[in-house]
Amino acid sequence: MIKRTLALASILILTGCSTMTPPRYSVSVDNVQALKKYENAQLTFSDFKQSAAYSSNCRLMGPIQPADNLSMPEFVAKAFNDELKMADVYSEHGTKISGDITNIAFSSVAGLTNGYWDISVKLTSSNGNSIDVHNKYEFKSGFDAITACNATADALTPAVQDLIKKTVTDPSFSTLF
Template sequence: MRNLILAAVIMASLSACSTMTPARYSPSADNQVALRSISDGAAHVVQIVSSADYSASCRMAGPIQASDGMTIPQFVQKAINDELKMAGIYSEQRNPLSGEITKIAFSSTAGLTNGWWNIALTLKGSSGQSVSAEVTYNFKSGFDAMTACNQTAQALGPAVQDLIKQLVSDPRFTDLIRSN
């Protein structure tokens, strides 16, 4: 009987875990305006790595992972390349960029029903130039774990949009994709 109860508790615990994933990244109108204002520039992001510790666990409800089986760095890399493609300034022949996520964290319990993502990224060109940005994106999460963690996962896309907006609005980004 004791083993049966233990097995039931283990099964209930395992069935409660769920992986939360955001929707696929969608380019931002603000980012498109900023990128389309860059004349004679083109680039592509070859790779983004992360030197930051990332804890994907959300309220014991399960992990938060990027969509389509990607890692968070791959999600950010694809997002930047998608923005460049939509703006017509993506080129695999010019200006290969690499990036490093130096900070990534989230909370689904700020003020009990709010949350935030904090992401910092540095992009570097082959010439040694770089541009960095950091964003804290705040959102409503929810009270119960499943709602809050799903809201946290869905907030990753807008957080990355804001991060990219900071990057592409920096004059150093324009120099980066024109000079490599």
């Protein structure tokens, strides 16, 4: 009886976790429009790191990790660069902007059926200027763990889109190039 209980518990533990993968990043039309006002800029986001601790576990469901086996810094840098490319202001030979994710956290249980992504970055230009940007993106998550954690994973892209929008519409953004 004890062996059967241990075997069942082992099976439940091994099959109970799954990685929730958000969809690939998709470019925001609003961000592209905001970036087009910098038509003479030539930028690239590179050398992203993450100094903030990040707990990727969502309830007992498992971790939330970006698509394509990217790390969070790679996901955010790729998102910035995708937006720059669509706005025709991307250049590998342009001003290099490095980034540090100074805060990254999510909740799938804010107010019971709501959630949020809380992301902050410090962006530093090769010209020596830097800006700090913080964005808290709120969304409906759900009550049960499966629904809430999948909604949290799905909300990563719009959370990063909002972070980028807050960045490129900040009057200090132009000091980076």
